[in-house]
Amino acid sequence: xxxxxxxxxEIKHSNNSNNTVMETRRTIKMRRLVLLFINIxxxxxxxxxxxxxxRSYFRHGGSRKWFSGFVQTAGFPFLLIPILFSFLRRRRTxxxxxxxxxSLLCHCIVIGLITGLDDYLYSYGxxxxxxxxxxxxxxxxxxxxxxxxxxxxxxxxxxSTVNAVVLLMFGSMVLAMHANADLPNxxxxxxxxxxxxxxxxxxxxxxxxxxxxxxIYIHAKQEVTYALVLEMQFIIGFSATIVCAIGMALNQDFQxxxxxxxxxxxxxxxYYLVVFFTxxxxxxxxxxxxxxxxxxxxxxxxxxxxxxxxxxxxLAVFFxxxxxxxxxxxxxxxxxxxxxxxxxxxYKENDKSKPSPRGSQLLPVSAVTG
Numbered sequence: 001x002x003x004x005x006x007x008x009x010e011i012k013h014s015n016n017s018n019n020t021v022m023e024t025r026r027t028i029k030m031r032r033l034v035l036l037f038i039n040i041x042x043x044x045x046x047x048x049x050x051x052x053x054x055r056s057y058f059r060h061g062g063s064r065k066w067f068s069g070f071v072q073t074a075g076f077p078f079l080l081i082p083i084l085f086s087f088l089r090r091r092r093t094x095x096x097x098x099x100x101x102x103s104l105l106c107h108c109i110v111i112g113l114i115t116g117l118d119d120y121l122y123s124y125g126x127x128x129x130x131x132x133x134x135x136x137x138x139x140x141x142x143x144x145x146x147x148x149x150x151x152x153x154x155x156x157x158x159x160s161t162v163n164a165v166v167l168l169m170f171g172s173m174v175l176a177m178h179a180n181a182d183l184p185n186x187x188x189x190x191x192x193x194x195x196x197x198x199x200x201x202x203x204x205x206x207x208x209x210x211x212x213x214x215x216i217y218i219h220a221k222q223e224v225t226y227a228l229v230l231e232m233q234f235i236i237g238f239s240a241t242i243v244c245a246i247g248m249a250l251n252q253d254f255q256x257x258x259x260x261x262x263x264x265x266x267x268x269x270x271y272y273l274v275v276f277f278t279x280x281x282x283x284x285x286x287x288x289x290x291x292x293x294x295x296x297x298x299x300x301x302x303x304x305x306x307x308x309x310x311x312x313x314x315l316a317v318f319f320x321x322x323x324x325x326x327x328x329x330x331x332x333x334x335x336x337x338x339x340x341x342x343x344x345x346x347y348k349e350n351d352k353s354k355p356s357p358r359g360s361q362l363l364p365v366s367a368v369t370g
Contacts, residue, residue, distance in 0.1 A: 032295050039291025040304055046285025047308030048315060051138075053278040054123065055131035055320055060265030064256060065127060066247035068278075069119035073244070075279035076237030079230055082287070086227035099228045100235065107216045108232050112239020114209055119240060120247060122202035128195025131316045132328055136171060137199045139309050139335045142342055143169070144207025152211040153218065160345025167338030171331040229290050237286075309335060 054068060062068065087097060100108070126134045143165035149155040216232075217224050248254055264271035292304060313332060316322045 036292065036295040039288045039295060041288070042284045043288025043292055043304050044308060044311070046281045046283070046288055047305055048311045050278060050281040050285055051126070051131050051135055051312050052315055052319055053274055053281060054126050055134070055316070057274050057278065058127040059320055061263055062260060062271075062274075063127070064248070064251070064253045064260065065124045066120060066244050066251050067253045067257065068123035068127070069116065070241060070244035070248055070253075071275050071278045072119045072123070072282045073115065073237045073240040073279075075283040076234055076241060078280070078283045079234045079237070079287075083227070083230050083234060086230065090227070098231060099222070099225070100231050101220075101222065104216065104220060104228075104232065105235060108235035109239045111209060111212060111216070112236040113243055114205060114212075115236055116240035116243025118202050118205040118209065119244060121198045121205065125195040125197075125199030125202060128191045129199060130322045131320060132313045132322055132324060134195075134199050135309050135312045135316075136328070136331050136335050137196065138203050139339065140169070140171070140200065141203040141207045142339055144204050145210050146342065148208045149211040149214070152208075153214050155211075158345050158349070160341045160348075164338040164342035164345075167334045167341065171334035171338065174327055174331045174334065226290065233286055233290070309339075 050072070054072070057068060122134075122138075125137075129137075146155070146157060146161045146165060150157050213232075220228075222228070261268045261271040266274075289305065310332060313324060313328070317324050
């Protein structure tokens with residue numbers, strides 16, 4: 001009798017434990033979904049608002065390319081807030097103030113220097129192009145990322161990747177042939193092509209940066225957590241900002257900012273608002289991207305970033321009054337087709353590499369929380 005009672009208690013305890021585990025999993029899942037939604041929102045705000053603000057700066061009288069590159073990363077101090085919050089959460093188990101090792105620090109500085117140059121090229125290119133055209137050119141970054149990833153991190157290139165690269169190239173060619181009808185007011189064809197080449201160069205450079213960052217992750221001799229990624233981006237943003245600050249000093253941009261604001265088409269106060277929110281949207285984009293990857297996958301992060309392209313195209317028509325004609329529609333369709341092809345191929349690869357349902361059920365709660 002005593003044995004039966006003991007067995008009954010064990011079963012009851014086991015059921016209670018299972019219920020607790022299931023409740024914990026539901027709570028964790030709901031929390032992750034909420035955080036995922038918030039990060040997707042950040043990514044959409046940064047990915048669409050940033051390009052529009054940069055173009056607005058140039059459209060209404062701004063002309064400082066180094067300064068425009070500077071403000072894209074100058075919001076890096078905002079990252080101190082989540083970095084400090086992360087330290088306060090982990091200090092009971094890890095008292096280190098910073099997770100970065102000297103080796104990672106040096107690598108991040110190099111990436112930051114490259115990013116600073118990339119920001120300058122992008123700013124220079126956008127100053128001569130409609131934002132819709134610049135966004136479509138930047139969408140080619142996906143193809144360059146795939147190519148550089150093949151050589152840098154030995155990532156396989158499948159048929160969907162090749163298809164994406166070809167389609168993105170065709171989209172770029174359509175825009176290049178569309179130069180006469182796409183010229184902003186007062187711009188020459190030479191400046192249009194110059195801006196086209198510089199923006200394409202920015203896409204190529206950043207297409208190289210992403211695999212280099214992945215290479216750093218692969219060879220990092222420590223766990224790559226969200227907190228570590230934040231610290232890495234802080235150093236990258238700091239280094240990139242220093243590069244642009246040096247360019248500003250050599251170009252005497254610091255002395256010209258006050259004069260430029262006085263002659264800005266929208267007024268002095270709106271000039272500084274455009275500058276401030278350009279910095280803010282830059283950090284929104286980064287936090288949204290790494291957060292989406294953290295709480296879902298790089299695949300979803302890339303898809304949301306790609307979704308920003310058509311949204312930016314539409315918003316440019318309403319907010320900066322740019323034309324959207326047939327050639328841009330064709331280029332946009334090719335861009336979306338190429339992007340969709342790339343991510344569909346990635347989805348098929350991930351689907352094949354997923355463990356069986358039986359194996360996934362054996363994962364402990366700690367593994368599910370990530």
